[in-house]
Amino acid sequence: MDGPQSVRPVGPVVIDIENITKDYVMGEETVHALRAVTLQIRRNEYLAVMGPSGSGKSTLMNMLGCLDTPSSGRYEFNGRNVKEMDDDELAAIRNREIGFVFQTFNLLPRANALRNVELPLIYAGMDPESRKERAAQALNDVGLGDRIHHKPNELSGGQRQRVAIARALVNNPSIILADEPTGNLDSKTGEEIMALLEDLYLRGNTIILVTHERDIAAHARRTIHLRDGLIEMDHMGFIPELDAAIAAT
Amino acid sequence: MKRFLYELEESWKIAAAQMRSNMTRSTLTALGVIIGIVAVTLMGTAISGISIGFDNSMSVLGDDVLYVTQWPWKPVDDWWNYRDRKKIETDYADKINRIIAATSNSNLIVAVPTSSLMRSVKYGSNEVDGVFTLGTTSDFTLTSTIDCKEGRFFNEIESREGAQVVVVGYDVADALFPSESPIDRTVLINGQNFKVIGVNARQGTFLGLFSWDSMVAIPLTAFNKYFSSKSASDVRPGGASTESDVRVKVKDKKKLTEAKDELTGIMRRVRGLSPEKREDFSINEQQAFKSTLDPVKNTIAIAGLFITGLSLFVGAIGIMNITFVSVKERTKEIGTRKALGARRRTILLQFLIESTALCLLGGFIGLAVAYFLCFGIGKAFPSFPIQFSLGLVVTSMVVSVLTGLISGFAPAWTASRLDPVTALRYE
Numbered sequence: 001m002d003g004p005q006s007v008r009p010v011g012p013v014v015i016d017i018e019n020i021t022k023d024y025v026m027g028e029e030t031v032h033a034l035r036a037v038t039l040q041i042r043r044n045e046y047l048a049v050m051g052p053s054g055s056g057k058s059t060l061m062n063m064l065g066c067l068d069t070p071s072s073g074r075y076e077f078n079g080r081n082v083k084e085m086d087d088d089e090l091a092a093i094r095n096r097e098i099g100f101v102f103q104t105f106n107l108l109p110r111a112n113a114l115r116n117v118e119l120p121l122i123y124a125g126m127d128p129e130s131r132k133e134r135a136a137q138a139l140n141d142v143g144l145g146d147r148i149h150h151k152p153n154e155l156s157g158g159q160r161q162r163v164a165i166a167r168a169l170v171n172n173p174s175i176i177l178a179d180e181p182t183g184n185l186d187s188k189t190g191e192e193i194m195a196l197l198e199d200l201y202l203r204g205n206t207i208i209l210v211t212h213e214r215d216i217a218a219h220a221r222r223t224i225h226l227r228d229g230l231i232e233m234d235h236m237g238f239i240p241e242l243d244a245a246i247a248a249t
Numbered sequence: 250m251k252r253f254l255y256e257l258e259e260s261w262k263i264a265a266a267q268m269r270s271n272m273t274r275s276t277l278t279a280l281g282v283i284i285g286i287v288a289v290t291l292m293g294t295a296i297s298g299i300s301i302g303f304d305n306s307m308s309v310l311g312d313d314v315l316y317v318t319q320w321p322w323k324p325v326d327d328w329w330n331y332r333d334r335k336k337i338e339t340d341y342a343d344k345i346n347r348i349i350a351a352t353s354n355s356n357l358i359v360a361v362p363t364s365s366l367m368r369s370v371k372y373g374s375n376e377v378d379g380v381f382t383l384g385t386t387s388d389f390t391l392t393s394t395i396d397c398k399e400g401r402f403f404n405e406i407e408s409r410e411g412a413q414v415v416v417v418g419y420d421v422a423d424a425l426f427p428s429e430s431p432i433d434r435t436v437l438i439n440g441q442n443f444k445v446i447g448v449n450a451r452q453g454t455f456l457g458l459f460s461w462d463s464m465v466a467i468p469l470t471a472f473n474k475y476f477s478s479k480s481a482s483d484v485r486p487g488g489a490s491t492e493s494d495v496r497v498k499v500k501d502k503k504k505l506t507e508a509k510d511e512l513t514g515i516m517r518r519v520r521g522l523s524p525e526k527r528e529d530f531s532i533n534e535q536q537a538f539k540s541t542l543d544p545v546k547n548t549i550a551i552a553g554l555f556i557t558g559l560s561l562f563v564g565a566i567g568i569m570n571i572t573f574v575s576v577k578e579r580t581k582e583i584g585t586r587k588a589l590g591a592r593r594r595t596i597l598l599q600f601l602i603e604s605t606a607l608c609l610l611g612g613f614i615g616l617a618v619a620y621f622l623c624f625g626i627g628k629a630f631p632s633f634p635i636q637f638s639l640g641l642v643v644t645s646m647v648v649s650v651l652t653g654l655i656s657g658f659a660p661a662w663t664a665s666r667l668d669p670v671t672a673l674r675y676e
Binding site for chain 2: 062065067068087088091092094095096100102106108110111119120122123124125126127128167171
C-alpha cells in the first residue's frame, strides 16, 4: 500500500484476552490450536491477524467472534466475561457486538439484499418499519442503494460482499470481523472492498481483518502474526521488510 | 414476545420460499401427508357414518319401549335355559293393558303385540322375497317412530277387524312399484290380497341392521288368520317360524328401571309364576342392545383409525426425512444465521415451521380430496351414511399441525444444536 495512512485515535478496550488456550481432541491426540494468547483490541483499531494455515488464525477468529469459547484463560468483551456465557448469550453478543464478513459472503440465496441485511435486526427484535429503514440505509452506505431488491445471484461478487458488509454494519456492532473478505474476489474488486473497509474505519468502526495475504493485511494499522498457536509478533502499522523476514523463517 | 413474532414471521417467509424453490421435493413429501390425511379423514367419516347408522337402527327400537321376549338381547352362555321357555303370546298384550289400566300411577302406557315372519310380497310381475312381515295393532305407532311418506298407518278399526291392509317399507314399495304410487294398489302376501294404505319414509339401512325400509306391516288379526306358524308349512327345519313379542311403552324414560320392575311383576302375574320361580321371559330395552353393539362399533373405529393412522405415520416419516435433508443442505446457512445472532430457539422454530407448513399444505389438499371423495361416495352410494363435518376439518388440521411438529422436531433439534463453527465450515 502506497502513501501514508491516517491513524485515528483509539478508544477504550473492547476485547481483552489473557492467556487463552484452545485444545481440540482429535481421536487420541490433543491439538493445541491456541496456547496462551494475550491480546487487547481497542475501539477504532484496524487490526490484521496474519499467519500460515495451522497457525491458529481461524481458531482465534472464532474466539474473537464469540462463535466458540476458550478452553482456558480470560476473555472479556466490553467488560463481560465471554468464557462463562451460554449459547444464547453468545448469540446475543454476536448479534449486537460483532459484524461478520465472510470470504464466501454467506448471503441467503433466496432472500433479496434488503432481507439479507435485515436479518440481524430481526434477531435483535426490531420492528419491521425501522428494520427496513435501517437496512436500506446500510445498503446505501455501501453504495448499493439501487440494488436493494436484487437477489444474491443477480449481483456481482463485489456487490455481494458489499451486501455482506452492510449486513455486518447494520446493528452498529463494536467490531467488524472480516475473514479473508477478498479471498473470493478478483484483485480489482478486492481493492474496492478494501477501500470500503478503509472508509468504514475512518468513519469510526473497529475492524479485525483475518488474512494470509500481505497486500490485504497492509491496509491495517496494526498487525499480529500467529504461529503454532502463539502470537509471534504484534506491531503497529505494516512493515513489509519485517513481514518478509517473518515469512522467510 | 415481539421478537418472537418477528422470528415467527421470518420463519414462515423462509418456509414458503423453501417450498417454492423445492417444488418437486415438497410436493412429493406433502403427497405422503395428503394420502395419510385422506385415509384418516375418510375413515373418520366412515366411523361417524357407522355411528349414525347404528343410532338410526337403534332409534327404530325406541328408547322408551320395553320388549318382552323369550330370549334376552344379549349373548347368553346357558342357552339351554332359555330354549325351553314358553313362547311369548300376542294376547299377553291385552292382559298387560288391562293390568296397566287397573293400576294407578303406572309407569307404563300401553302394550303392543307384534308377530313377524318372512314372506314374499308380489305385485303384478314384481315380487320381493323374504320381506319382514309384521303383524301388530294400531297402537304400534305409539311405540315406534314411523313416518309415512305417503298414506297412513292402519287405524284401530282396521286393526281390530283384521282388515286386509298393508303399510309397506320404502325399499319394498320401490321394488314393487318402480313407476307408480303404491297407495290403493293391492299386493299379494303369501297369496292373500292386501291393499296398500301407506308407504314408509326412507330410513336407510346399515350393516344389515334392522330397518323399516325392507318390511311390511299388517293388522295382527289378519296376520294370525293367514300366517299362523302353527300350520305345518312353517315348522319345516330351517324355515322361519313366527316370532312374537310384546312391546310396552314407558311413561317416563328416566324411570325405565321402575317401569321394568313393574312390567316384570305384571308378566309374572300373566304367566302365573309363583314367587319362588324364576322368570321365564326377558324384558329388554334399547340400551341393552346398544351395550352389546357398542364394543363392536368401538373396535371397528379403533382398528380403522389405527390402520389409516399408519399411512399418516408413513407420511410423517417422509416429512422428517425431508427436514433432515433440508437441515443437512443448509448447514452453512444455519451457521451464518447463528453468526448473525440467531439463537437455538430461532433455528428450532424455523425448521419446525418448515415441517409444519408442509404438513398443513398436505392437510389442506388432503382434506379437499377427502371432501370430494365423500361427495362422490355420497352420490354413488346414497345408503352409506357418510358424514363430512366441521369437527372433522378442525381435527384433521390439528392432526396435520401435530404431525408437522412431531416429525420436524428431531431434525429441527439437530439443527438448533449445531456448533456454529462447524456449521460455517460445512461445504
